[in-house]
Amino acid sequence: MCGVAGWVDFERDLTVRQDVLTAMTATMACRGPDSEGHWAGRHALLGHRRLAVIDLATGQQPMHGPAGAPRHAPQAVITFSGEIYNYRELRAELAGRGHRFRTGSDTEVVLTAYLEWGEDFTERLNGMFGFALWDTRSERLLLVRDRLGVKPLYYLPLPGGLLFGSEPKAIWAHPGAAPVVDLDGLRELFALAKTPGHAVYRGMYEVRPGHLLRLTRSGLRDRAYWTLPTAEHTDTPADTVGTVRELLDDTVRRQLVADVPRCTLLSGGLDSSAITALAARHLAAEDSGPLASFAVDFTEGPAAAPRATGPAPGEPAPAQDAPGHPPAYSPDRPYAHAVAAHTGTAHTDIVLPVADLADPLYRTAALTARDLPVGRGERDTSLYLLFKAVRRHSTVALSGESADELFGGYGWFHDRRALGWGTFPWIDEHGPGFARALDRLLAPDLRERLDLAGYRRRRYHEALAEVEHLPGIDSPRERRMREVGHLALTRFLPRLLERKDRMSMATGLEARVPFCDHRLVGYVHNVPWALKTHDGREKSLLRAAVRDLLPAAVTDRPKSPYPSTPHRSYTRAVGEQFARLAADRDQPVHALLAPDWLTEAAARATAPAADALDDYLARYGMETALLLNDWLRRVPVRLEL
Known part of the structure; x- marks a missing residue:
């Protein structure tokens, strides 16, 4: 690393x-x-x-x-x-x-x-x-x-x-x-x-x-020296499933090579569970002892030490998130425990106190690691704290990033409305989403000069111009999904890889991502969308390739995002910090913020809304303001606008 x-x-x-x-x-x-x-x-x-x-x-x-x-x-x-x-x-x-x-x-x-x-x-x-x-x-x-x-x-x-x-x-x-x-x-x-x-x-x-x-x-x-390859896919469905399994298995085997302790980050979702199952098999074949696996969870109590746990039954999974909506909280622990029991890993739950997620000290540590205020809420902080805890046990961790982008795991892959927006399908500029929340918090004159919608459209069309097509082979539907897959791998995934690199390296942990193996990416990128979703669900192809490795409750679990704490105490703590920021007009971020938004947000900072989406986006705006202010104070960056 x-x-x-x-x-x-x-x-x-x-x-x-x-x-x-x-x-x-x-x-x-x-x-x-x-x-x-x-x-x-x-x-x-x-x-x-x-x-x-x-x-x-x-x-x-x-x-x-x-x-x-x-x-x-x-x-x-x-x-x-x-x-x-x-x-x-x-x-x-x-x-x-x-x-x-x-x-x-x-x-x-x-x-x-x-x-x-x-x-x-x-x-x-x-x-x-x-x-x-x-x-x-x-x-x-x-x-x-x-x-x-x-x-x-x-x-x-x-x-x-x-x-x-x-x-x-x-x-x-x-x-x-x-x-x-x-x-x-x-x-x-x-x-x-x-x-x-x-x-x-x-x-x-x-x-x-x-x-x-x-x-x-x-x-x-x-x-x-390399770009996403474009080629006609001629393998049969059975051969395609077999090739995906073979490539993934070989990739995991290669990425286990190290002279230091190794582990996996196990959420209990399909992606990390597949990596864990294959890694456990390879270590067992080497007689290297049980694979260590780690999951994250949250508590409102005092700081808790990592807890080793045993198997637990699965629980019903939430419906898949829609574009622009807050992620539904789905407890990972039962699924992670089921996979750990099934594959024989030495599993540990890393339980993070909510007070730490809201602690400005850890928010600043995450910002310092990234050099930019690009984090979303407590996710950077929780990832940083998770990696810090994992590093006490292992130096190398295998993770499941890129599977959603490669196999079509996100809700917007399957939402015809999102696919027709004329911009990146994960950005709803007109509905109640992150793009709208960002536009609202910026000062009106700055918002007008930035013209974020225009900038996104230009970048979107630049990205589409990079996509190679197969004239006479791709149907209109396949052509569009080839574009969306390209956008996901070249414009969406890089932000997640950046976060994973910075948070892991800030703690001296090497995070490896088997789903980013270029052989696997090149092969799956050219698999027709109809075959990637052959059973009418997200990530059908990956599910078929690893079904024999995992408990049915895990392979049938819908996509669940990286966990966000469900505890109201986090929202309250963010609101209190934001209220202090809003009251201190000497803070540098005030030059970027819309006065009407600032007044409205400050009034509701300690009174969460009843509507879950409204509450989530309000919190996101406050977190963004806090992060921007920390960035302007600590880098320190010079704005020339």
Whole structure:
């Protein structure tokens, strides 16, 4: 996993500015609590913070190569974050080509692959990664990001070169960088859909998923080495189910490779349960002892220690959420316990006190991890606290992200009204949803200048233009669902992956996402919608592929979102904090807020509405204001509007 940072400048001698690299690297100590490393060349500085997962003894970075080359005169140097799941096969192939290795790490395999195959080496990598590679022979920097964008990588062009880092805060540690946000940055912040490459902060960018960025003295060039493939699906239904199972099983097996304790995040939903069942089987076959699994729940009582639990019967599941409506609370515990008993995991419930979810200290910790006020309510905070508790037991956790985007799990996939909105189908700009709530809280003049609806439409049509179709093969319905699947994977999923990366790495936990394996994604993306929903339900294809692994109550459970606390005490605590914020006109967020909304929200801050949706959206608005204010005070960002 880890964190990377660096500076390239072709116009100055950087060996005398290693103090800057030290400052940049230090900002990511939480991403790499095990060690820190630096490499300095005349025009390039590379830094690294390490979370040791594979080859604990000799995997320190930055790493230079080839093996046997002196540190002061290598052919190439790499600072790497992530994991390569096929590194053993690549290592064997490279050894057969005459390469020697001095470590057992996947990082050295990546470096050696570049020395053997050049820039085409990216196509051979199966994994999650964001890394920088400096070729000392050609004075060329490569910034490379995995295909789905599981791992982050930011950069800021400067005269003569650029800065890069796993997180924006690493770049800000450079004296020539500062966090500035203009109107376009605010538009992206409030868009509720991720624009690939957009980093919100002016002048800063993200390396796009599946892209390689090359910096030389001639300038900066960006190219895609992978995009979502488009191909006719010719497999039979039975073969399709079998292929999905085979790919998922192989992916889980690969992602269990580690030299540290592993676990799964088990909600009792179809996605995490399938990962848990397959992982438990592989560990049992290795005779590695029972798999550890963890679930989250909430209590209004005092802080509770993690509780190991046994099986419990299933409970009726709630109806599927409709677009723009609050998530129905569905207790995960009975389902998680049923899966744990069925698969033989050593299961632990992480019970979070509601008081901690509302604690400004933890909200700030989550904000600091993300560098942006993009969290939704208590979900970032609860995820941060969950990961913090899990990290006491394990270093690597497998999670179920991407299954909903890949197999069609969300309600808006199945809502013809949402599919015809003319914008991203998860955004209802006219009904009582998050988009409307955001528009209402912004000051009228700012709202008019931002024109969020127009911005979303432009970004939506840009996204549609990327979609490849199969003329003469796709029906109008299949054509539309191919578009929606593409939108889900490229504009919706990245926000969830960003949250998972930041919250996990803030606690030194490596979160792996098997459903983001590019082979599985490429295959399922081309499966016709009619086959993905062959039994008339969401995620029919995945359910068919793993039904034999799980209790019927779990495979038949409708989609349930990441849990949101049902306790009123959380809403009351948020209301009290917001009331204090509303009364203090010196707080910076007041410059962004609509006075009429502020007055209305302050009046109802401690009096929740009777209507559940109205109550939920009011709370969301208050949480957003609190988060924005914390962001403006603590980053500190400069707004140029």
